Amino acid sequence: MxxxxxxxxxxxxxxxxxxxxxxxxxxxxxxxxxxxxxxxxxxxxxxxxxxxxxxxxxxxxxxFLIKYRRKDPNQRTSPIHExxxxxxxxxxxxxxxxxxxxxxxxxxxxxxxYAPADAIEVRVTAQQWKWLFDYPKANVKNAPELVVPVGKPVKLIMSSVDVIHSFFVPAFRLKRDVLPNRYTTLWFQATKKGVYNMLCTEYCGKDHSTMVTRVRVVDQADFDKWVKKKQDEGANGKLLYANLGCNTCHSIDGSKKAGGGPSFKNLFGKMEKVKEGGVVKTIKVDENYIRTSIVNPNQHIVVGYPPLMPTFKGRITTSEINALTDYIKELSGAKKKKK
Incomplete structure (x- = not known):
């Protein structure tokens, strides 16, 4: 450095x-x-x-206004030369x-x-209206907040899945645009333990003002504990619903969120009207429908809802898709299949 x-x-x-x-x-x-x-x-x-x-x-x-003010009606300015x-x-x-x-x-x-060679690498994903953080070497995925050890350099590799966002941490004096279909990078080294606000400073839609999360700076021992905890959590549908930003557009109480998608309440097993290739058809919401909606959301557009959902293909594992499916089943009154 x-x-x-x-x-x-x-x-x-x-x-x-x-x-x-x-x-x-x-x-x-x-x-x-x-x-x-x-x-x-x-x-x-x-x-x-x-x-x-x-x-x-x-x-x-x-x-000059006072000294050179006009003192007589007949007064003329003196010639001015360069x-x-x-x-x-x-x-x-x-x-x-x-x-x-x-x-x-x-x-x-x-x-x-120019990040140091030993910097901790974190992949940052921005989407309407959520930040997600992956730690590839620690095998931690989809963390809802950025947790880093104090005194250690951290390199951020950032991309967006929908529109332009902007990463900003005021206490770090860091700001950089996060763009779809390309990567932008940034690095920092925190000097104080604490919790700092991280927000989006590029208008990205109706809930732009809520796209706020935290940067938690902890000592190395607490960071290692946090990594271990995240690794032990595994795939939990309820946590994924919050961490992946599903709660931004999909309610779990049957209500319809403005500009969002269908509620997860009583969704599983429902006969849903969708548009596929411009043709309206009725499809039963089952495991295959949910998986397709996650990895290829534009294949089936539910009638009455805008096609705003980003794809999660390559961003979540099969076990995480299964966990989300099981959570939707629970919200629909269906029991998990016994293994």
Missing amino acids: DARTSTRGEDDVSVKLLSTLLATSFGLPEQASTVAPSVDRVYLIILGLSTFFFVAIIATLIY NLVLEITWIIIPSVLLVWIFLEGFWAWVPMN
Whole structure:
């Protein structure tokens, strides 16, 4: 990791004092990652320069308004000639300041885009209106929140299954778009244990404002316990219903959610009218229907509902599909088959 990332802001006492002032007076989130000081440094430099020149220009304007105001109806302005020194000055000074701002931003931006080789890899999936996290090496899938160990680099490989989303953790000073049909990457190293908000900052539909989850930063021992717990949970239909975001569009009490899909209540065994290839037909909701609806949701579009469900093909295992099917059966009054 570039040493400037972790020490640049900390070594500058004035920047630390200004950061504290901003955090207490202007609501700037706390710094909880190694890149946060560098990002805040750039922000404070731009804020400081903008404030200085705003005050200086307004003060000069007021001074000139008073000093050179018209004092007599017959007064005429004196001839104005070019001033080469002044013109060169107001070209050189802004140019130097712009180069300075660019270099500060460049030094902060570059380290954010090159993850260390030993970073923990997490695959992030965004969908309306849910975040899911997979830890390939730990064999943890579809976690509803991001859990990471403090002081360890974490690399995020992100993609969307529907529309454009945007990953944002204010305390980490991290933000990056998450796009369908391609991967975007980002990495960070948390410096403080705690729970931090993570949200979508790209409007993605009617429930965009609810697309919020948490980043939990814990010590290594607690992280290992969490991984073990997730591995031991196995496939649980009720948990999957919440973790996969099924609850966003499908109720379990028989009610119809606006813009969503059919309720899971009493769904299994029901004769459902669907459109298949533009033709309306009636199909019984059984194990095959549920599996098809999960992996290829656009094959059978239930009449009266929009085709908004994303595919989960390749994202959940057969055992997880079975667990969801069993959960829908339970909600329909059917008992699980004995094994």
